[in-house]
Amino acid sequence: MSVVINALSYAHAANVLPALDTVSLALPPGSRTVIVGSNGAGKSTLLQILAGRRLVSTGDVRIKDRDVFRDSPPGVTFLGTEWAMNPVVRGDIVVSHFLDSVGGYRYKERRDQLIDLLDVDLEWRMHQISDGERRRVQLVFGLMAPYDVLLLDEVTVDLDVLVRDDLLRFLKRDSETRGATILYATHIFDGLNYFPTQIAHMAFGRLVTPPTQWPPAAGPELNAEFGSSTLYSVALQWLKEDREHRRELEKNGRRERGARRNETVPSDSETFYKKYDYSH
Numbered sequence: 001m002s003v004v005i006n007a008l009s010y011a012h013a014a015n016v017l018p019a020l021d022t023v024s025l026a027l028p029p030g031s032r033t034v035i036v037g038s039n040g041a042g043k044s045t046l047l048q049i050l051a052g053r054r055l056v057s058t059g060d061v062r063i064k065d066r067d068v069f070r071d072s073p074p075g076v077t078f079l080g081t082e083w084a085m086n087p088v089v090r091g092d093i094v095v096s097h098f099l100d101s102v103g104g105y106r107y108k109e110r111r112d113q114l115i116d117l118l119d120v121d122l123e124w125r126m127h128q129i130s131d132g133e134r135r136r137v138q139l140v141f142g143l144m145a146p147y148d149v150l151l152l153d154e155v156t157v158d159l160d161v162l163v164r165d166d167l168l169r170f171l172k173r174d175s176e177t178r179g180a181t182i183l184y185a186t187h188i189f190d191g192l193n194y195f196p197t198q199i200a201h202m203a204f205g206r207l208v209t210p211p212t213q214w215p216p217a218a219g220p221e222l223n224a225e226f227g228s229s230t231l232y233s234v235a236l237q238w239l240k241e242d243r244e245h246r247r248e249l250e251k252n253g254r255r256e257r258g259a260r261r262n263e264t265v266p267s268d269s270e271t272f273y274k275k276y277d278y279s280h
């Protein structure tokens with residue numbers, strides 16, 4: 001297996017319920033897994049832990065049989081949305097200089113292929129381009145070095161549909177030819193049907209549907225859960241179930257997760273509004 005997680009639990013702070021609750025997962029080399037889950041389900045937390053960005057004390061997290069935090073495996077690429085917020089990549093720097101400064105010359109062939117595919121202009125200046133254009137530069141930068149495991153946290157959200165489609169086809173072809181494993185968290189399911197080899201469902205920090213073959217097997221082996229659905233309709237159904245579940249819990253006065261478990265709401269309105277007054 002390329003990625004193995006055993007009983008991983010993780011809480012962002014001491015007094016909150018865990019963002020991840022005993023998650024176990026195994027991804028074979030060459031697999032492309034799409035994780036479906038509502039806002040706050042735990043997808044980003046999971047990807048950041050796999051990228052070695054958060055230290056975990058409960059559970060075992062391995063890529064290519066190496067502990068991701070203590071013995072970080074080579075060949076792991078993580079691409080998340082926060083990159084574009086970094087002031088360094090919003091500074092007055094020409095794209096060609098930026099790509100050179102991060103070692104683009106070492107992967108010339110892949111770099112040029114990605115520049116064409118993502119329609120990047122080497123003369124752009126990083127502080128004068130749109131969010132989507134900056135995202136395309138990030139993708140050239142992030143994908144030009146060949147990886148064994150690619151962790152994608154919704155980095156296609158601001159791409160136009162044509163570029164997004166070209167990118168997904170590139171990633172699919174790349175994983176087929178080199179056997180790279182991809183784990184991709186997204187909320188955009190349009191045009192994604194052909195991409196994954198498996199799909200998984202996260203809800204309330206748990207992996208409620210482990211990676212399951214996608215597209216569903218056809219003919220007599222037709223997958224009982226998915227039938228002939230599209231990825232979009234499966235995702236919609238899963239998210240509806242999650243919302244129902246949450247509402248049910250809330251109706252019974254319970255929360256699955258959140259920071260306010262032990263907090264009492266002040267009884268008089270003055271104290272209440274003071275609490276939410278950010279002006280001081």
Ligand SMILES: Nc1ncnc2c1ncn2[C@@H]1O[C@H](COP(=O)(O)OP(=O)(O)OP(=O)(O)O)[C@@H](O)[C@H]1O
Nearest residue numbers: 012013019037038039040041042043044045046257
């Ligand atoms: N830095 C943080 N500090 C405290 N809590 C956090 C932090 N990051 C995430 N959380 C909490 O952890 C839980 C899981 O968040 P996470 O970002 O992993 O969800 P997600 O599935 O990626 O959501 P989205 O689809 O909105 O990106 C949420 O309840 C969130 O409020």
